[in-house]
Amino acid sequence: KRFEDVYPIVRDQLLKQFKDHSMPQEAIDYYRRSLDYNVPGGKLNRGLSVVDTVEILKGRPLAQKEYTKAAVLGWAVEFLQAYFLVSDDIMDGSITRRGQPCWYRVEDVGLIAINDSLLLEGAIYQMVREHFKGDPCYLDLLEIFHEVSYNTEMGQLIDLLTAPEDKVDLNKFSLERHQKIVIYKTAIYSFYLPVALAMIMCGYPTTAPAGQPDVYKYAMDVLIPLGEYFQIQDDYLDYSGTPEQIGKIGTDIVDNKCSWCINTALALCSAEQRAILDTSYGRKDPAAEARVKEIFGQVGVDKRYEEYEQDAHDRITKLIKAVPEVSNPAGDAVLRHEVFTSFLNKIYKRTK
Amino acid sequence: KRFEDVYPIVRDQLLKQFKDHSMPQEAIDYYRRSLDYNVPGGKLNRGLSVVDTVEILKGRPLAQKEYTKAAVLGWAVEFLQAYFLVSDDIMDGSITRRGQPCWYRVEDVGLIAINDSLLLEGAIYQMVREHFKGDPCYLDLLEIFHEVSYNTEMGQLIDLLTAPEDKVDLNKFSLERHQKIVIYKTAIYSFYLPVALAMIMCGYPTTAPAGQPDVYKYAMDVLIPLGEYFQIQDDYLDYSGTPEQIGKIGTDIVDNKCSWCINTALALCSAEQRAILDTSYGRKDPAAEARVKEIFGQVGVDKRYEEYEQDAHDRITKLIKAVPEVSNPAGDAVLRHEVFTSFLNKIYKRTK
Ligand SMILES: [Mg+2]
Ligand SMILES: [Mg+2]
Ligand SMILES: [Mg+2]
Ligand SMILES: [Mg+2]
Ligand SMILES: [Mg+2]
Ligand SMILES: [Mg+2]
Numbered sequence: 184k185r186f187e188d189v190y191p192i193v194r195d196q197l198l199k200q201f202k203d204h205s206m207p208q209e210a211i212d213y214y215r216r217s218l219d220y221n222v223p224g225g226k227l228n229r230g231l232s233v234v235d236t237v238e239i240l241k242g243r244p245l246a247q248k249e250y251t252k253a254a255v256l257g258w259a260v261e262f263l264q265a266y267f268l269v270s271d272d273i274m275d276g277s278i279t280r281r282g283q284p285c286w287y288r289v290e291d292v293g294l295i296a297i298n299d300s301l302l303l304e305g306a307i308y309q310m311v312r313e314h315f316k317g318d319p320c321y322l323d324l325l326e327i328f329h330e331v332s333y334n335t336e337m338g339q340l341i342d343l344l345t346a347p348e349d350k351v352d353l354n355k356f357s358l359e360r361h362q363k364i365v366i367y368k369t370a371i372y373s374f375y376l377p378v379a380l381a382m383i384m385c386g387y388p389t390t391a392p393a394g395q396p397d398v399y400k401y402a403m404d405v406l407i408p409l410g411e412y413f414q415i416q417d418d419y420l421d422y423s424g425t426p427e428q429i430g431k432i433g434t435d436i437v438d439n440k441c442s443w444c445i446n447t448a449l450a451l452c453s454a455e456q457r458a459i460l461d462t463s464y465g466r467k468d469p470a471a472e473a474r475v476k477e478i479f480g481q482v483g484v485d486k487r488y489e490e491y492e493q494d495a496h497d498r499i500t501k502l503i504k505a506v507p508e509v510s511n512p513a514g515d516a517v518l519r520h521e522v523f524t525s526f527l528n529k530i531y532k533r534t535k
Numbered sequence: 536k537r538f539e540d541v542y543p544i545v546r547d548q549l550l551k552q553f554k555d556h557s558m559p560q561e562a563i564d565y566y567r568r569s570l571d572y573n574v575p576g577g578k579l580n581r582g583l584s585v586v587d588t589v590e591i592l593k594g595r596p597l598a599q600k601e602y603t604k605a606a607v608l609g610w611a612v613e614f615l616q617a618y619f620l621v622s623d624d625i626m627d628g629s630i631t632r633r634g635q636p637c638w639y640r641v642e643d644v645g646l647i648a649i650n651d652s653l654l655l656e657g658a659i660y661q662m663v664r665e666h667f668k669g670d671p672c673y674l675d676l677l678e679i680f681h682e683v684s685y686n687t688e689m690g691q692l693i694d695l696l697t698a699p700e701d702k703v704d705l706n707k708f709s710l711e712r713h714q715k716i717v718i719y720k721t722a723i724y725s726f727y728l729p730v731a732l733a734m735i736m737c738g739y740p741t742t743a744p745a746g747q748p749d750v751y752k753y754a755m756d757v758l759i760p761l762g763e764y765f766q767i768q769d770d771y772l773d774y775s776g777t778p779e780q781i782g783k784i785g786t787d788i789v790d791n792k793c794s795w796c797i798n799t800a801l802a803l804c805s806a807e808q809r810a811i812l813d814t815s816y817g818r819k820d821p822a823a824e825a826r827v828k829e830i831f832g833q834v835g836v837d838k839r840y841e842e843y844e845q846d847a848h849d850r851i852t853k854l855i856k857a858v859p860e861v862s863n864p865a866g867d868a869v870l871r872h873e874v875f876t877s878f879l880n881k882i883y884k885r886t887k
Contacts, residue, residue, distance in 0.1 A: 201689065204686075204689065204719075205715070206689060206693065206715075207693060207696075207712070207715070209693075209696055210689070210692055210693045210696055213692065213696060214692065270649050270650065270653065273646060273649060274646045274647065274649050274650060276646075294625060294626045294628075295626065295692070295695045295696075297622050297625060297626050297649060298622065298626060298688055298691045298692055298695060299692075301622065301656075301684075301688045301691075302685070302688045302689075302692065304653075304656075305681065305684055305685035305688050306685075308678075308681035308685070309681075309685060312678065312681070321674075322673075322674055322677075325674075325677055326660075326664065329657065329660035329661075329664070332653075332657055333654070333657035333658075333660070333661060334556075336650055336653045336654045336657050337553065337556065337558060337562070337654070339650045339653075340562055340565065340566065340647070340650055340651075340654065341558065341559060341561075341562045343647045343650060344559075344561055344562055344565060344647075360559070363557070363558075363559070367556075
């Protein structure tokens with residue numbers, strides 16, 4: 184709630200800029216509609232985790248001014264996510280998102296949605312300038328948004344080349360390729376970025392001083408496996424979860440997604456099973472989908488997932504223990520393990 | 536030629552980053568193809584004008600190291616242009632660009648082109664960081680790219696809302712709206728940005744010291760009318776130029792473009808002529824296009840253009856004379872009027 188209250192502040196600052204540029208009222212109204220439709224309707228996990236991480240680092244609740252600044256960075260991550268989702272849905276030809284039509288399918292929007300996604304990205308730098316210009320951390324904030332956006336676009340590219348919606352070729356798939364896509368397309372912006380933003384805001388230098396541990400590297404080393412684990416859960420739940428559980432109908436199989444499940448099955452299946460997967464995966468046909476699911480069952484995807492989950496949990500727990508709980512230069516923040524365990528606990532054995 | 540030689544350096548740095556991230560070879564090859572297809576094939580006016588402006592400001596030819604840095608900024612403007620054109624062509628459903636198929640229409644590309652345009656934009660910040668990180672002007676460079684990109688996206692939005700390709704409504708058009716679109720969508724990034732980048736690189740402070748003239752404001756006040764004049768020429772040549780002259784067939788009338796010509800005709804026409812324009816503009820029909828051109832002739836668009844051109848030339852000449860020819864703080868650059876007259880002379884009475 185406190186986090187959500189910052190959204191209208193940010194949105195109204197963006198709309199005020201449009202007014203200050205004497206944009207026509209029609210454009211102001213349209214932009215407002217685009218922002219309200221695409222930015223605030225998600226689970227806000229990524230945005231909230233910026234604020235939560237700053238609170239854990241500082242070890243206390245935030246005063247209103249610093250809360251607003253942390254929340255602006257949180258919303259900037261939500262804007263980044265909206266930018267990726269609006270354009271991804273166009274590229275994938277998707278129909279719905281968060282239970283409503285994808286933005287590009289809304290009346291009078293269409294391919295203007297491409298430019299809307301560019302504006303969502305551009306808005307990040309407007310928000311960050313408005314709230315951080317002059318701060319010692321300002322340049323580091325800009326650079327991490329550049330870097331992480333670019334990484335995510337790299338991940339999107341390998342995903343699009345590996346699993347085009349209309350051209351099934353399972354030879355392109357592998358668990359290794361899956362891992363690469365997941366790390367670049369999802370883990371970096373969803374897990375590393377929120378924590379790194381919080382650390383930057385708390386004054387942790389992005390280049391470690393001589394003799395000091397590289398805290399961003401430690402964070403990355405925990406958060407990338409965490410993000411990978413999260414996405415593998417997402418892939419597994421898409422296959423195994425009921426619509427009541429996951430709030431949607433899984434479509435990864437019919438959509439030719441390069442999911443952990445198909446890659447696991449490809450690594451385990453016989454030549455006969457492989458032939459069926461080749462002709463049945465990525466087809467808009469319920470019978471084909473059922474054949475794929477049958478093979479997932481036969482090769483033991485469920486058992487593999489259980490093993491994977493236990494191993495991921497134990498591995499990440501060890502990585503967290505290795506993080507040095509160091510202070511920032513000002514001495515008013517500590518890189519507590521709780522930063523990472525709070526993520527892990529939210530995720531471990533989740534079923535939705 | 537010297538400018539063109541910098542492109543492969545920039546491209547290879549971008550590809551090396553992909554390799555350093557262990558991107559699959561397929562993605563590296565694809566990215567290279569996208570860069571080579573979309574970035575270097577234009578007239579390079581915008582990119583060259585960064586280098587030319589730095590040379591005029593410094594009043595001497597550039598040594599190799601500073602030439603390369605100026606050229607990297609020039610190429611960054613060309614990347615920005617490519618980013619806009621690749622996405623604009625998708626939104627407009629265009630067929631060809633620079634005499635070849637639009638990128639999204641190339642085999643095996645399709646809507647991946649959306650992500651390719653995002654990578655073209657992201658590449659700007661990679662190039663600028665690689666060549667300017669640590670320079671006193673680095674932050675100003677980042678901010679101006681943010682600002683100008685956002686302005687251009689605002690201009691694109693009002694263009695898309697004013698002149699959707701498929702829904703003709705001339706009531707939305709006006710010379711005032713035309714001006715707004717032209718300034719935001721074209722003039723700022725094509726004319727102001729290259730000069731501002733050169734000034735930033737030469738150390739002109741983006742916030743004027745007390746008592747000093749705001750040189751960026753002066754530059755803006757000349758370059759926005761210049762960009763407007765350039766685009767009005769472009770609009771006029773699209774209507775009046777022969778294919779031999781302009782190297783393409785004008786399609787603004789059939790494409791429902793919010794061009795200077797239609798807005799001038801709307802301001803001058805009778806009710807009868809207006810009725811014909813309403814039913815004939817923006818139609819994929821040569822007879823309708825001919826009727827529009829006939830009315831352009833009847834209301835005297837050509838004479839208006841001649842008057843406009845003379846007035847623009849005189850007005851801009853006066854604005855240039857008003858610019859204070861001040862030095863940068865280091866005293867090794869002067870804001871010579873030649874920065875602006877060289878643009879005006881290239882443009883005045885051009886017929887292609
Ligand atoms: Mg998708
Ligand atoms: Mg996708
Ligand atoms: Mg999923
Ligand atoms: Mg176009
Ligand atoms: Mg357009
Ligand atoms: Mg034109």
